[in-house]
Amino acid sequence: MENYPAPARVIVADLAAKAAADPSRAIAYQGAPGANSHLAALGYAPDCVPLPCFAFEDAIDAVRNGQAARAIIPIENSLHGRVADMHFLLPESGLHIIDEYFLRIRHCLMAVDDTPVKSAISHPQALGQCRHYLRERGIQPVAYADTAGAAALVAESRKPGDGAVAPYLAAELYGLKLVAENIEDSDDNMTRFLVLSREPKMPEPGAGPVMTTFLFEVKNVPAALYKAMGGFATNGVNMTKLESYQRGASFAATEFFCDIEGMPGDPAVDRALAELEFHSKWVRMLGSYRQARPRT
Numbered sequence: 648m649e650n651y652p653a654p655a656r657v658i659v660a661d662l663a664a665k666a667a668a669d670p671s672r673a674i675a676y677q678g679a680p681g682a683n684s685h686l687a688a689l690g691y692a693p694d695c696v697p698l699p700c701f702a703f704e705d706a707i708d709a710v711r712n713g714q715a716a717r718a719i720i721p722i723e724n725s726l727h728g729r730v731a732d733m734h735f736l737l738p739e740s741g742l743h744i745i746d747e748y749f750l751r752i753r754h755c756l757m758a759v760d761d762t763p764v765k766s767a768i769s770h771p772q773a774l775g776q777c778r779h780y781l782r783e784r785g786i787q788p789v790a791y792a793d794t795a796g797a798a799a800l801v802a803e804s805r806k807p808g809d810g811a812v813a814p815y816l817a818a819e820l821y822g823l824k825l826v827a828e829n830i831e832d833s834d835d836n837m838t839r840f841l842v843l844s845r846e847p848k849m850p851e852p853g854a855g856p857v858m859t860t861f862l863f864e865v866k867n868v869p870a871a872l873y874k875a876m877g878g879f880a881t882n883g884v885n886m887t888k889l890e891s892y893q894r895g896a897s898f899a900a901t902e903f904f905c906d907i908e909g910m911p912g913d914p915a916v917d918r919a920l921a922e923l924e925f926h927s928k929w930v931r932m933l934g935s936y937r938q939a940r941p942r943t
């Protein structure tokens with residue numbers, strides 16, 4: 648609680664008390680009340696209690712220790728790429744991906760008064776999504792833990808010329824004046840969120856395909872990745888994401904974050920995963936869930 652700027656603490660305390668009264672309704676997220684992840688929790692489950700957590704690890708711990716039934720974590724954005732390093736957070740978390748959720752991200756510039764804004768404080772992802780708007784006006788981006796936390800900080804410091812880039816709700820919660828709305832550099836500014844749970848869950852019935860997300864590390868031999876991927880091609884399993892990421896001092900891009908259509912138990916998927924495992928040092932399944940937005 649003490650990590651948050653003072654204007655956010657009373658709201659955080661209220662939400663924490665509501666979550667403690669009924670953890671089954673609580674959805675933990677990283678950030679202060681009014682952050683995009685707060686909006687995502689309410690959009691995904693309107694009757695939930697959004698539980699603000701200062702760091703991603705705190706949101707994951709809240710699910711692990713039973714303070715919240717689920718966590719909702721931003722993973723990638725259509726304008727600015729990867730948001731959270733889930734491949735670092737998830738494997739050791741012991742949690743399962745049970746759903747995905749897409750939120751249209753709308754950024755507002757807000758301040759305590761009408762002084763021209765010289766610095767915009769916000770989450771690096773939000774600053775990156777408004778890069779052209781800020782640059783064209785000579786506004787200096789300043790990184791902070793999250794968007795709404797930045798708004799609470801501006802409301803607390805009341806320094807003339809400081810602004811925050813945050814959702815409209817944050818301006819309301821922390822009593823800031825709106826300088827501009829929808830300052831993101833493109834209209835199709837979407838963030839994909841993953842919903843995490845202690846227990847795996849069968850994908851909900853629905854029109855879209857089932858998705859499965861997993862991590863793997865290929866053996867460091869020629870053509871290992873090519874051969875590891877071959878099983879998906881020969882079995883007709885559609886791969887919608889393959890991202891390499893760096894972990895450890897090897898600096899060899901051999902670890903990957905992958906999304907496919909289908910799930911274990913599908914014969915074609917099982918055959919493809921068997922070939923993947925043969926050419927990999929390890930494979931870590933993170934969860935299966937219904938596709939929430941078609942991959943066009």
Ligand SMILES: O=C(O)C(=O)Cc1ccccc1
Nearest residue numbers: 682683684721770772793794
């Ligand atoms: O800081 C927030 O509002 C977050 O929830 C993180 C974030 C920031 C920008 C886009 C999506 C999520």
